[in-house]
Amino acid sequence: MYLSAQNLKCHVAAREHGRFPLHSIALTERGTVSTDGRLLLFIPYPNVDPKDIPGVEGMKNIAMPKELILIDPEDAKRAADMAPKRPLCEAYALVHIESERNSDGEDRFTFGVTDGRRTQKMTARKVEGSFPNYPQVVPDFAKSHAVTFDIKMLARAIKTLEAASKGQMVTLRIVDDGTGVGFSTDDGVAM
Secondary structure, eight states: OEEOHHHHHOOOOOSOTTSTTTSSEEEOSSEEEEEOSSOEEEEEOOOOOGGGSOOOTTOOOOOOOSSOEEEOHHHHHHHHHHSOSSOSSGGGGOEEEEEEEOTTSOEEEEEEEEOSSOEEEEEEEOOOSOOOOHHHHSOOGGGSOOOOOOHHHHHHHHHHHHHHOOOSOEEEEEOTTSSOEEEEETTSOBO
C-alpha cells in the first residue's frame, strides 16, 4: 500500500492523547480519515499503478486494508519526513506501508521509502481502539447545493473576515441561481 505526504501529514486528529481513537489517523479501504470529534477529513490514497512504483527492499506490495487500521499522527509525520524532499519523480515521493505481527503478537507497521539509491524504514505500533463510525455522520450530499471556490481565494476571504471581525461564526449565503455567494459574521461584517 502506498501513502502520500498528504495522507500522512494532513489530519484533524484530536490533540489529546487520552482520546486514542480520535488521536489517530485511520487507514481505510479508500483513503485516510481523521477527526477531532467536530471536523472530519478524508484524503484518498494516491491513484498509482503498483508496477510503476519503485520497490522498497524487503517490503511487499500489499492491498488496501479491508478494516480500519489506526496509526499515530506523530508516527505518520515521521514516516512522511523520510520521503525525499526533491524526488526524481512522484513515485519516489510515496511512502510504502505494510502491517505485520511480531513474535510477541503485537501488530506493527513498517513504513519505507526509497530515492532510488538508498532505502529508509521505520517501525510503529498499531493504535488500539475503535475509530468512530464516520460513514454514519457524513451527510447525504446528493441533495446538496454545490458552490465551487478557488481555494486560495476562499482562504483569503476567511482570513480577511477573521481579521476584520470580532465575531466567532460565519454564515455563507448563496444566491439561488448560483451567480454569487456572500459571507457574513455574527457581528455584522460582510464580504
